[in-house]
Amino acid sequence: MSETTNQIPLPGQQPQTQPNPDAEFLKERNWMDVDVTGLLLDFAEPYHPPRWTLSHNGTPFANRGELHIVTGKSGHGKTAFMSQVMATLLCGKFGGMVYEGEPPEMPKVLYIDTEQGKDDTIAIKNRVCTLAGLPYDQPCERFAVARLRDTVTAAERWQQILKLAYVIRPAVMFIDGLLDIVEDYNEQKECTPIIRELMIMATHYNMSTWCVLHENPTTEKMVGSLGSIAQRKVTEVFAVRKHKNEKGKDKKPNRPDIYFSVEQLKARGKDVEDWDFEILSVEGWGRPQEIIDNPTPPPAQNFDKDETRLKETVKCLLEFMSPPNSEYFTNIIKELKKRMRCGETKAKQYFTAANDAGAFHNPINGRYTLDTSQCDAILNDLPFAPQQNEQ
Secondary structure, X not given: OOHHHHOOOOOOOOOOOOOOHHHHHHHHOOOOOXXXXXXXXXXXXXXXXXXXXXXEOOEXXXXXXXXXXXXXXXXXXXXXXXXXXXXXXXXXXXXXXXXXXXXXXXXXXXXXXXXXXXXXXXXXXXXXXXXXOOOOOOOEOOEEEEEOXXXXXXXXXXXXXXXXXXXXXXXXXEEEOHHHHOOOOOOHHHHHHHHHHXXXXXHHOOOEEEEEEEEOOOOOOEOHHHHHHHHHHOOEEEEEEEEEOOOXXXXXXXXXXXXXXXXXXXXXXXXXXXXXXXXXXXXXXXXXXXXOOXXXXXXXXXXXXXXXXXXXXXXXXXXXXXXXXXEEHHHHHHHHHHHHOOOHHHHHXXXXXXXXXXXXXXXXXXXXXXXXXXXXXXXOOOOOOXXXXXX
């Protein structure tokens, strides 16, 4: 009998069924009962641009529904920086920051302190109200402050944060700090769900969520697995640094003895330029104040004609890269930011102007080397670099 005939079932017999390898594969991994309804993107759904909450000198940042991190060493001004952010949200403008919401809508702000003593939290509340021009001894419908320091466990603090977000329904929420809602910041299985839950909550309430997360004492990396996960997942990271403007040749004449800098380390939107602020010792709780340089740098389109700034750039490059050392573009920009006290955008403008003036040789393997003869010509107002046989 043929093979085909052999497969025909006899009367009264059930047909033989072949095993389904796909079903077995799914069953082993417990996928069979998973609901995937609503996961596929509807191509007819329109695109909604980011809804920014803030801008600094015209550059928007901190969009609604996303998670943002403020990092830095202990005592380096993280809470003072956030006080300025909260004041901007409450009054519409502070320093170079502007609230980007559409009037007459003004956001409701929730600040959650997990680590400070009661008097310190009161001082933060008073500082924010003072900066925003609000009375600090009267309730404010748009500004709520909560203390979680006395809560015993991290799990309880997290439950309290969920309840506060539900009750207050803020447009912007601040958690100061993130370490206190986990028991072990090096335990990845504990930290990963917290970051995911924060992102889900921010999306659910369409809420801009700011979290403070400390850096390691000896490095500029955020602490533990919690910091590594947050660095990858969040939309923006701002670092706040404390600087001592000590006496001597490196003392900056336009900066106080102690000042603080704000740097955007990560951005999925537009890059915000760095800025500095100082804290005035007034009112018992201090008043942060942005440092605005005067005169302002020339516009970008006229920079290549500004011989003074071009010479300053070349001098910085000679100090940094002489004798002729080759450096990658990113390292040069980082050094120009520090030496020229500017943001990344202007540092790139300075580099471009110097490069157009012939200060660099053509890059080799992505590394730039200074043309020291041409640099000397720029500094001495010569039309071209002197040849070796010329006096």
